[in-house]
Amino acid sequence: MPSRPLYETEPDLTFVARGLPGPQGSKSHVGGGRMVESSAKVRPWRDIVAWSAVAARSKVRGWQPLTGPVALSLVFTMPRPRSHFGTGRNARTLRPSAPARPHVPPDLDKLVRATKDALKVGGVYRDDGQVVDYWPPFGEWYETDHGGVPHVLDGPGCTIRVWALGRQEAAG
Numbered sequence: 574m575p576s577r578p579l580y581e582t583e584p585d586l587t588f589v590a591r592g593l594p595g596p597q598g599s600k601s602h603v604g605g606g607r608m609v610e611s612s613a614k615v616r617p618w619r620d621i622v623a624w625s626a627v628a629a630r631s632k633v634r635g636w637q638p639l640t641g642p643v644a645l646s647l648v649f650t651m652p653r654p655r656s657h658f659g660t661g662r663n664a665r666t667l668r669p670s671a672p673a674r675p676h677v678p679p680d681l682d683k684l685v686r687a688t689k690d691a692l693k694v695g696g697v698y699r700d701d702g703q704v705v706d707y708w709p710p711f712g713e714w715y716e717t718d719h720g721g722v723p724h725v726l727d728g729p730g731c732t733i734r735v736w737a738l739g740r741q742e743a744a745g
Contacts (some may be wrong), residue, residue, distance in 0.1 A: 580644065580708030584734040586636075586697060588629030591730040592621040594649050596683030597690065612679075619691040622731070626695025639698040641739030644706040648724040648732040649684055649713045651675045657715075667717065675713045684713070688731060697735055705738065 595614025630636040657671035658664055689701040698704075710723055718725045724732035 579736065579738070580646065582736070584646070585639070585737045586626075586629055586633065586735040587733070588625050589726065589730055589732050590618075590622045590625040590688075591726070591728065592618060593729045594618050594651065594679065594684050594731055595687055596679035597687035598680075598683045612683075614679075615687050618687055619694065622688055622691035622733070623695035626692055626697050626733075630696055636696075638696050639703065639735070639737045641703065641737060642705045643698050643703045644708050644736040644738055645689070645692075645704055646708045646711055646724070646732075646734040647685060647688055648710050648722075648726075649681070650716050650719070650726040650728065650730055650732075651713055652729050653715045653717050675715060681713055684731075688733070692733070692735070708734075708736070 593614060595616070595618030596612050597615045597619075598612055653667075653671070657667055659666045659668055685707075689704055692698060693701050714722050714725045716726065716728055719727040724734075726732065
């Protein structure tokens with residue numbers, strides 16, 4: 574009998590970061606050899622994720638930052654633009670032309686980069702280079718998918734699940 578995929582096992586850490594996900598993208602040169610993030614949303618997002626990680630791991634007895642390979646499931650929930658809805662009495666109805674999934678900026682890879690950096694700051698692992706795999710569900714959805722897609726929130730944010738692979742692979 575085949576065993577279950579590892580991503581169907583209980584994660585080592587699960588938590589929610591609530592707030593508008595901000596992309597970590599390009600940097601701008603501001604003079605004097607200083608570079609700053611182009612997006613003003615990245616710093617608040619990283620702070621939200623780091624503090625949420627600290628709160629979550631404080632509930633796990635004896636938590637130490639992970640040192641081996643790690644897998645992540647990141648489910649980003651984005652707000653739907655008002656233009657996706659009708660007007661007047663149809664203001665709560667999605668237009669037929671509304672996309673099913675976000676496919677405009679911010680880019681998923683830039684959201685992932687900001688989140689992975691914040692998980693390091695939040696003490697989940699020692700270095701974001703330890704992330705060797707992403708497990709389902711993974712990606713961006715709209716808050717209107719809450720209840721229909723696992724781990725999608727009822728407002729902007731991200732459901733974060735972390736597996737330490739070294740222990741699980743050794744056990745399997």
